[in-house]
Every structure is written in structure tokens, then in C-alpha cells.
Amino acid sequence: EAGVAQSPRYKIIEKRQSVAFWCNPISGHATLYWYQQILGQGPKLLIQFQNNGVVDDSQLPKDRFSAERLKGVDSTLKIQPAKLEDSAVYLCASSLVQGAGEQYFGPGTRLTVT
Amino acid sequence: QKEVEQDPGPLSVPEGAIVSLNCTYSNSAFQYFMWYRQYSRKGPELLMYTYSSGNKEDGRFTAQVDKSSKYISLFIRDSQPSDSATYLCAMGRNNFNKIYFGSGTKLNVKP
Structure with missing residues (x-):
């Protein structure tokens, strides 16, 4: 069984730039985080x-972060514009x-x- | 006060030692308790999953939950260098709600 796929693995950007991350969950998993x-x-x-x-987005900084999962399978998370404090690992999970x-x-x- | 408290370590033990990892929590509504292992530059992987109080054993790993004390533990017997990782506790209120993670304890098992 293939696991959860994410790309890119690493990204370096300057503040105020935008960035997008992609996630493909395990096949058949309805819930994505x-x-x-x-x-x-x-x-x-x-x-x-x-x-x-969307079930819960209470901790998503909506002024700069957005996410979508249009066909109920893969998902993208976007940050625009990025701040220094956004430096982190962004993990996708599915269940x-x-x-x-x-x-x-x-x-x-x-x-x-x- | 954080929902889940976990000592960040690092914890360094010799190979073969018994390791005890612990978390405390403040929300008495938590019913589901999990332990995840996270190797460097990898995503967390689920190790143990327990519901309510009691013990659960899986190979060298034993998870304990004491809801009266709001305290959970993970024991690793005969620890191996391959157990060196960060261990995250996590818990949730019910099966349809989000889970809350501790900050993780970094474990180093020396050969």
C-alpha cells in the first residue's frame, strides 16, 4: 500500500513570497489533515x-493560508505572503x-x- | 496551560535499557491516547493506540493510561539504537475530533 505522498520535500523562499505544497493521501482515505x-x-x-x-480550520491563519481538496483526493496548501514565523515542516496525514x-x-x- | 505536556529530553540510555516516556494532560474529556515515533526528517508513525485507562502491550512496547492522574506512559523494553527517535504522545476527545500532540521527547539509545 502506497503511503501519503508530499511534494516538494524542501522549499526555501523569501518573506512575502508565496508557496504551495501538494499532498496525495492513501487511496480510499476520506479524511485529510x-x-x-x-x-x-x-x-x-x-x-x-x-x-x-472542511471539518476544522480553526487554527488556519486565513489571512495568509489557504487549502483546498477539490475532488476529495489530493490537496494543496498555500501560503501567501509568507512570514519568517512560517518556517516549519508541513505535514499531511490521512485516515x-x-x-x-x-x-x-x-x-x-x-x-x-x- | 497546554493541553498536553511532555518533557522534551533529550533522554540518553544504553542499549538494552528500559525506557519510560511520559505525558500529562489537563482535559479530562480525552479518551483516546496514542504514541507516535518520528525519525529525523520523517513524518510521525503510529506506534500505540489505546482507549480509556489500562495497559496495552505490543512486542517491546507497553502503553499505560491512568485517567485518574491524567498521565500516560510508554515503556520500551530492551531498547535498541534503532529506537533512537522523537516520541510524540497524542490524545483526542472522541473518535470524530482532532488530536492534540505533545511536544515530543527525543530519545537516543547508545550502542
């Missing part, structure tokens, strides 16, 4: 999709069912904002 993991911290949920609908349970994580995208 985007997390932000700052160095030395645990992952923090940014947004959760159930199929192509067969919603919420607490077995979430399978991708390798993450390491973003550095200079």
Missing part, C-alpha cells in the same frame, strides 16, 4: 477535510475515518522563509 510542526514542537492541526469539505485514530503521515515539506 494538514499540520504545521515548528522545530521542537508537536504537530499542530491547520485544517481537516472530510472528502472535499480512513475521521478524528482520533490511525492517522498516516507523509514525510513532510520543510519550509524555510528567509
